[in-house]
Amino acid sequence: MSDKKQVMVFIEQSEKKIGAVSLELICEAGRLAKKLSAEVVGVALGYGIGEELAALGHYGCKTVYYVEDERLSHFTSNPYAKSVVSIIRKQQPEIVLFGATTTGRDMAPRIASALKCGLTADCTELQIGEYKSKGELFENAFLQMRPAFGGNIMATIVSPESFPSMATVRPGVMQLDTPDASRTAEVLVEESDLSDEDFLTEVIEVVRREKTVNLSVAQIIVAAGAGAADPETLALVRKLAVTIGAELAASRPLVDAGLLSHDHQVGQTGTTVRPNLYIACGISGQIQHRAGMVESQRIIAINSDPDAPIFRIAHYGIVGDLNAVIPKMIAAYKEKA
Amino acid sequence: MGLKMIVMVKQVPDTHNITGEAMKADGTVNRARLPAIINPEDLNALEEAIRIKERIGGHITAITMGPQKAVQVLKECLYRGADDVILISDRKFAGADTLATAYTLKFAVDKIGSFDLILCGRQAIDGDTAQVGPQVAEKLGINQITSLLEVVEIDEEEITAKHAITDGYELVKSKMPLLLTVTSEANEPRSPSAKLVMAYKNIDQEVNGDSYEEAYMQADDSSLIDRITEWNADSIGVDSTICGLQGSPTKVKKIENVVLAVNDIQQIPATEAGITDLMHELMDDHII
Numbered sequence: 344m345s346d347k348k349q350v351m352v353f354i355e356q357s358e359k360k361i362g363a364v365s366l367e368l369i370c371e372a373g374r375l376a377k378k379l380s381a382e383v384v385g386v387a388l389g390y391g392i393g394e395e396l397a398a399l400g401h402y403g404c405k406t407v408y409y410v411e412d413e414r415l416s417h418f419t420s421n422p423y424a425k426s427v428v429s430i431i432r433k434q435q436p437e438i439v440l441f442g443a444t445t446t447g448r449d450m451a452p453r454i455a456s457a458l459k460c461g462l463t464a465d466c467t468e469l470q471i472g473e474y475k476s477k478g479e480l481f482e483n484a485f486l487q488m489r490p491a492f493g494g495n496i497m498a499t500i501v502s503p504e505s506f507p508s509m510a511t512v513r514p515g516v517m518q519l520d521t522p523d524a525s526r527t528a529e530v531l532v533e534e535s536d537l538s539d540e541d542f543l544t545e546v547i548e549v550v551r552r553e554k555t556v557n558l559s560v561a562q563i564i565v566a567a568g569a570g571a572a573d574p575e576t577l578a579l580v581r582k583l584a585v586t587i588g589a590e591l592a593a594s595r596p597l598v599d600a601g602l603l604s605h606d607h608q609v610g611q612t613g614t615t616v617r618p619n620l621y622i623a624c625g626i627s628g629q630i631q632h633r634a635g636m637v638e639s640q641r642i643i644a645i646n647s648d649p650d651a652p653i654f655r656i657a658h659y660g661i662v663g664d665l666n667a668v669i670p671k672m673i674a675a676y677k678e679k680a
Numbered sequence: 681m682g683l684k685m686i687v688m689v690k691q692v693p694d695t696h697n698i699t700g701e702a703m704k705a706d707g708t709v710n711r712a713r714l715p716a717i718i719n720p721e722d723l724n725a726l727e728e729a730i731r732i733k734e735r736i737g738g739h740i741t742a743i744t745m746g747p748q749k750a751v752q753v754l755k756e757c758l759y760r761g762a763d764d765v766i767l768i769s770d771r772k773f774a775g776a777d778t779l780a781t782a783y784t785l786k787f788a789v790d791k792i793g794s795f796d797l798i799l800c801g802r803q804a805i806d807g808d809t810a811q812v813g814p815q816v817a818e819k820l821g822i823n824q825i826t827s828l829l830e831v832v833e834i835d836e837e838e839i840t841a842k843h844a845i846t847d848g849y850e851l852v853k854s855k856m857p858l859l860l861t862v863t864s865e866a867n868e869p870r871s872p873s874a875k876l877v878m879a880y881k882n883i884d885q886e887v888n889g890d891s892y893e894e895a896y897m898q899a900d901d902s903s904l905i906d907r908i909t910e911w912n913a914d915s916i917g918v919d920s921t922i923c924g925l926q927g928s929p930t931k932v933k934k935i936e937n938v939v940l941a942v943n944d945i946q947q948i949p950a951t952e953a954g955i956t957d958l959m960h961e962l963m964d965d966h967i968i
């Protein structure tokens with residue numbers, strides 16, 4: 344066990360590539376660690392990824408506990424959970440963060456169950472703050488914010504008497520800091536304590552779809568909603584995106600209708616985006632959609648209904664028909680470009 | 681012989697179909713007014729169990745932890761083809777987080793005895809945590825396959841299945857015993873069978889001609905009652921320090937209704953001049 348308090352991040356890797364969410368979590372862990380006077384550490388499992396792990400230092404990770412075992416090259420539930428449990432038992436971090444990916448959501452509950460500790464799923468905001476309960480004051484409680492009830496409420500969860508407190512965090516939500524290449528993490532290789540009997544799942548085949556679009560890194564997004572479902576209007580929205588060099592995104596109805604692939608969906612069950620500019624075309628702004636785009640720097644909403652909820656979070660509102668508004672936008676752009 | 685299967689189901693408020701009824705004047709949701717339903721993906725879990733039973737034979741026990749009224753979701757399971765159902769209900773279970781819930785379910789599963797397969801929905805729509813399934817698997821010391829998309833092959837020893845990963849799927853194989861969490865993509869759940877609804881109704885009336893709930897509370901010798909068992913904390917032997925609020929490491933500090941913060945919105949007239957000004961401003965600021 345380290346003599347310094349630790350905020351630990353589970354480092355997700357697939358085919359030796361570190362998951363983007365793990366970098367986001369290291370940055371977020373850094374913000375939490377500052378308030379706790381703690382340091383940021385990682386726990387990683389795999390084989391032949393030492394160099395990649397050292398580079399986590401660019402984002403502020405001090406030390407990575409790395410269980411190097413060829414059998415851990417690919418994720419499966421039991422051996423991953425077991426290995427992380429032993430590292431946590433050894434290091435006793437205050438907080439452990441996982442990405443709310445399929446991997447994180449598969450293993451974190453198993454780990455929490457083994458350690459009998461608190462786990463909050465799918466957090467969108469984390470803080471260190473006060474928590475009072477039955478006359479007892481916890482000054483540096485780990486406050487975990489998450490949407491619940493289909494996004495209709497925001498709950499703040501604490502587990503003040505749990506060691507550690509754990510959370511899974513949505514990908515794309517936490518701000519990535521600018522990397523500093525002069526810093527590297529110390530990678531400590533840990534003994535694997537797994538036997539072959541621990542490997543209960545055999546992975547026969549992994550099928551990955553190429554993403555047709557990567558919205559999470561897009562700086563300009565033009566999003567089409569149900570108000571742009573007819574072919575002519577959708578073509579116009581697409582044209583606007585191409586003209587101004589934006590990525591095309593969509594609300595769920597367009598994806599459900601098969602007009603665009605799921606990679607294009609923004610929202611609770613799609614991608615979380617935070618571009619410089621988000622142009623919502625014919626999107627009413629239901630909570631599940633807003634959840635994925637409300638952090639955008641600038642939001643332009645175009646909608647024929649002046650009462651559409653999207654106008655309440657937009658910075659610029661244009662009340663009008665897409666078929667009239669978009670051609671004017673394209674013309675104005677071309678005139679000056 | 682076939683497989684001994686346990687399906688874990690949960691009664692949840694219907695957060696997906698929020699009607700005006702349940703909406704308060706301030707635009708927030710009145711949770712108490714939401715209708716109680718069986719968690720949608722739990723129906724997918726039940727459906728998958730029924731299909732496995734149809735394929736290789738077996739026995740399906742549906743269990744739920746919840747208040748007395750949660751017997752309603754067990755009825756839903758009987759109507760679709762569960763062989764028997766168990767309500768796990770006790771005041772001591774109130775306020776349970778996922779860890780305490782998993783403990784309670786583990787003790788119930790232990791009391792059921794042997795099993796090959798446990799199925800549950802990937803996640804429940806009230807919390808969307810997806811935690812209870814894997815936590816039960818860990819407590820029982822068994823393997824898990826989460827986010828099931830398709831059972832490709834299954835026999836009494838082994839299952840080969842597709843499950844979702846973030847950017848695609850994996851084909852995996854595991855021996856029994858095993859816990860599966862099932863997604864809505866796995867299947868299309870069947871509707872209640874009219875034949876089963878009628879059959880249970882007739883038995884119900886034969887027993888004492890009373891309402892279903894009361895019949896289930898009283899008699900103990902009809903075939904309907906045979907199929908609905910009720911257990912409490914004592915009968916499954918769960919200690920009150922590990923279930924309910926006491927056994928829950930997580931506490932809810934605060935709940936806020938999501939209310940839209942009104943931005944300082946700049947209204948752009950939908951005219952050529954208005955739109956041209958906006959576009960040119962964005963270009964001057966190098967945003968586009």
Ligand SMILES: Cc1cc2nc3c(=O)[nH]c(=O)nc-3n(C[C@H](O)[C@H](O)[C@H](O)COP(=O)(O)OP(=O)(O)OC[C@H]3O[C@@H](n4cnc5c(N)ncnc54)[C@H](O)[C@@H]3O)c2cc1C
Nearest residue numbers: 568569570594595610611612613625626627631632647665
């Ligand atoms: C569990 C769950 C998860 C979900 N996840 C997501 C998610 O990830 N992403 C998501 O987007 N949704 C999600 N939804 C669905 C969400 O609740 C809404 O149904 C959806 O966002 C609505 O999409 P929309 O705004 O495009 O359509 P609508 O609500 O139908 O709005 C269409 C808008 O277009 C306007 N309009 C129509 N014609 C024109 C025109 N010619 N010119 C200008 N405006 C016009 C209308 O005034 C209206 O405001 C989820 C729902 C659930 C229950």
